[in-house]
Amino acid sequence: MENINSSNNNDQIDVVSLFKNYIKHWYIFAICIIACTGGAFLYYKLNKPVYQINANFLVSQDNEKGSNPQASLLKSFSFGSALGGGIVEDEIFIVSSHSMLYDAVKKLGLNKTYTIHRDFIRSVNIYQTQPVDIYMPSTLEDTLSKSLTFKIKASKNGIITVDAKRGRKKIGYKKTDKFPVSLSTVYGNFIFNKTQYFKEGKSLNMEITLAPFDEAAENVKQNIDIYLPDKKANVIGLSTKETNIQKGKDLLNTIINLYNSKGLIEKKQEALNTANFLxxxxxxxxxxxxxxxxxxxxxxxxxxxxxxxxxxxxxxxxxxxxxxxxxxxxxxxxxxxxxxxxxxxxxxxxxxxxxxxxxxxxxxxxxxxxxxxxxxxxxxxxxxxxxxxxxxxxxxxxxxxxxxxxxxxxxxxxxxxxxxxxxxxxxxxxxxxxxxxxxxxxxxxxxxxxxxxxxxxxxxxxxxxxxxxxxxxxxxKGQIIDQAYNQNRPVSLSKSMLLLIGLALGLILPIIYLYLKDITRTKFSTKEELQKLTNLPILGEMCTNTSKDHIIVKEGQYSSGAELFRLIRTNIQFLLTNQNEKVILVTSSVSGEGKSFICSNFAASLALLGKKVILIGMDIRSPKLKEYLNIQQTDKKGVTNFLASNNLSLQEIIIPNAIQKNMDVILAGPIPPNPAELLLGNRIEELFSELKKEYDYIVVDSAPVGMVSDTFSLTRIADATVYICRANYTHKDNIKYVNNLVAEHKLKNVALIINGTPAKQGYGYGYGQTQKSQKI
Structure with missing residues (x-):
């Protein structure tokens, strides 16, 4: 028998227990590691490396006041603090403005995205080397408000299909055998023609996405960074991250060129206005x-x-x-x-x-x-x-x-x-x-x-x-310091780093899963978990039983279950310290926890010692002991008959040697209309008084305390209470309920038995060998 008052909260034991729990679920770690590293490797193969492209230019300033109308701009600006920042900050706002990015997108055609699908999962974005291009009137492209998707397929034998959609809605379809392909939709007419990069005699699966200029400009703005490399210098830096280096360089260079062109136009217009006036x-x-x-x-x-x-x-x-x-x-x-x-x-x-x-x-x-x-x-x-x-x-x-x-x-x-x-x-x-x-x-x-x-x-x-x-x-206005250039090494994660992250995730995710599963689970599964829920002594564990015979404790049998019952039989002696203490009350929280199985085999193990043992079925509301023990006698009366009649003798309800030698049984009898009153009557004391004279141990199979209150009526005649709980079945709240019952002195001298745990052989029944699990 064990008592956990001394070391339940020991941190080292908790860590060891946690480690053992993880080792027990090694297959989850193996699956997660394989899945995560495989996913990381697949991600590396499917995604191109991302490079960072940078560019820098200097904002020129006229330092001489009065040389022209623009010369005195912000040199002694009295409203500077109220209306905005300095010159460079204003120029950054201009460079990053929506109109500037809109013009850059329009000039480079970045509202068109070309994707070639290699197979089911592999795809490649194309820039300026698309095998098929799309053409439309400029007025249609300028007024487009929704993104359109065109799927172009060309087979080896020259069959060409074009499928146009807006979101999931189909807006056009065309099948032909030669280029160019003209497709008429509600948005206008689109023409698709092959370019110099089209390979004759090869199949093509291509997708063209046509987005509005405003939407494309917003997407560019999210991927570009415009900043001050040094606050003491009038330098503006631009950077973006792209898988296609040339696309990133063209974008940054175009933005700088547009900025300079607009600045020249502005200066020229101001000078022309002044010239006209003069x-x-x-x-x-x-x-x-x-x-x-x-x-x-x-x-x-x-x-x-x-x-x-x-x-x-x-x-x-x-x-x-x-x-x-x-x-x-x-x-x-x-x-x-x-x-x-x-x-x-x-x-x-x-x-x-x-x-x-x-x-x-x-x-x-x-x-x-x-x-x-x-x-x-x-x-x-x-x-x-x-x-x-x-x-x-x-x-x-x-x-x-x-x-x-x-x-x-x-x-x-x-x-x-x-x-x-x-x-x-x-x-x-x-x-x-x-x-x-x-x-x-x-x-x-x-x-x-x-x-x-x-x-x-x-x-x-x-x-x-x-x-x-x-x-x-x-x-x-902008003196180019560095035209767009790319860094040699990609900024995206390398193959080794991705695999390392996948391995780390493969180790972390199972830990998180097992931890969350443990804290969200409402039932305990091991003896260690039960020890954390209660300070009550544990008599032992009982393995599951898969045999058809409910009585596994027999003379000459040394199965794992029989040896575990012998261990429990030894530990029960620590509860019954007085020679006159003979009544052992067996109960549980709810039905299905193996109470009848435990008390029957426990009584049989006591009988093997040569002691006179009697098993009494006191679950009088739902008696199952007769069916469980497969007792064929139908003429015997039960406990309820004895309690209800003062003329019935003890010998009339006892079934001698019902299971084996030295083990008698008293069945519950017919279900009475007033079970609570019967259990509170004086005949209970008379019954157990007489039984104590004849038997060394009296094992009582009582009703579950979580369902009815009958068991509390029997506490007065019990010397010890054995509480049955089942792994992966009994709720943690039921264990807390037992703790409260003990604290309120509603149950006497309580100890626990864990049912339904895996059978692990030890000294005395196999010396370390593991037998098969047995199930009730």
Missing amino acids: DERINILTKELSNAEEEIETYKKANNLTDIGSEVKIILEQSGEFRSKLIETETQYQIIELIESFLHNPDNKYSLIPFNTKLSENSSPIEDYNELILKRIKLLRSVKENSPALQSLNEVIDATRNNVINSIKETKSSINITLNDLQKQENAFVSRIKNMPTQEREFISIKRQQVIKENLFLFLLQKKEENALTLASQTP
Whole structure:
């Protein structure tokens, strides 16, 4: 007999038990290892190696402010923190924009996927070497909203079939004997024709998937990574992972080329707009300057003047500085008026101001305004008109425009004051030279207007040349550092790594399976598991029995089952420590746990010792002992007859030597209408009192405690309780129920017997040899 109070929770024993459990299920590990490593090997064979393709380019910047309208972009951008990140971050957004990837997909035709099926499981994706290609109108390809699949099969004898589907819905079918094949569907007409890579006389099983450009662009975006290799440098890196190296290189190079092409187009358009404005203003000033010169000529002729300059040389030398200041002020006033006229024109609402003049000492609102306009032009390339970001930027631009207009008004007012002051000084100067002829004073006034227009004309010509130089010397925004290149080694898992992972999975999955199976199982299967559920002593284990004879304990028989019952017989002595303790109550949780088998053979093993033993069937609600022991006597009365009648003697219900010598049996008798009352009556005490005088051991086959309460009525006459539980049959909750019964003292002196375990021979019945399993 064993008691597990001392070492049930020993960690080392748990580990050893767990290891033994895994060894017992070695076949699961073998199957999983073979399946996982085989799957890993098959995956390696079916999938091509994946390579990483990289590319890098430098975002160029103009470091000189004011050299052209774009030069001052974000150099001193006061709204930078509120409206977005730096230059490179903005360019990353442009490169990764949906429109950019859309154009790349369209240019390379990546919305078409070509797959050749070698056999049932092997397939290969083709890029630019497809044996059959698909052709359709460009309008149809641009307006496609759902992916279409075309299965093309060509046999060796030249029979060609084309099957078109949208998802699972069939939309077209064509069978012919030559290329090209024209297929008409609800989406339009598609033409399939062979290419230079088509091999005549060989069978072909090919699939073409035609996806919308938007969907293909989204798929590309998921597989491409655009990043900053170094935050301190204006370098943008691109990388993608592809099984086809050339496809990955073409994609990255195309994206960079499209980025540069769009940048050049944008710069050219900005320069052209500026050139148109400058030409318009220069034409106007040319006429005004011509009129001023004609006015001087007319004045000289009308007043017979020749060289007024010589005549007023002395005066001009004295007032040169004064005139220079007056001319500069009036020129500035004219420029301010031009800018004000430009801003008030609705057509120039979001156009660059072509002049960058200081309106204040500390900052230039015009420069800030131009920076915002450039920011809006860049943002328009990647967002729509109704974008929240664009709307927010428009509001800032409108506010800045109002600020510029207000600054212009203030500047004009300031210049007006200055001009008035200068005019007063001029009047004072003229008064000082009142002796000069009126013609000379009038000539000076006319000459001043001509000089102002001439300076403004030269200023615009200079701007026009600068803009022409910008237009002629445009360079790409992105300077390519590394064109797309691939790494030599694939980034996908190698064959050895895949096999190692498969082996690891083959070892881990069975452990997980067995662990989950163990924690989710509601029944125990081994003695070790039962020891974890209870502290009750275990008398022993009983193997399954496959023989037709229910009584396996007989004189001269040494089967594994018989020896196990002899071991239990020895252990029962630890429960019955007093000479007067003779009554052994045998019960279980539910029917089917082998209670009758155990108590019958246990009683027979006690009888083999030469002791007088009686087996009593006390399961009076469902008596089965008679059928189980195959007792043919039908005239004998049973326990219920004795309990119900005071006149019935003990000898009238005992079947002597029913199974073997020294073993008597009392059957349960007929099923009474009041079993609970009978078991609580005084006749029970009388029955067992008399039996104790005649027998050395009294074995009681009682009802299962998990089904009826009859057994609890017999606890008062029992000296020990043997509780039968069956491996892989008795629920763990039933063991907990037994623990509660013992804790509540409803059962007396309880010990367990495990039934239905595999028979393992040991000392005394085979010395280590294993016999066949026996089943009840």
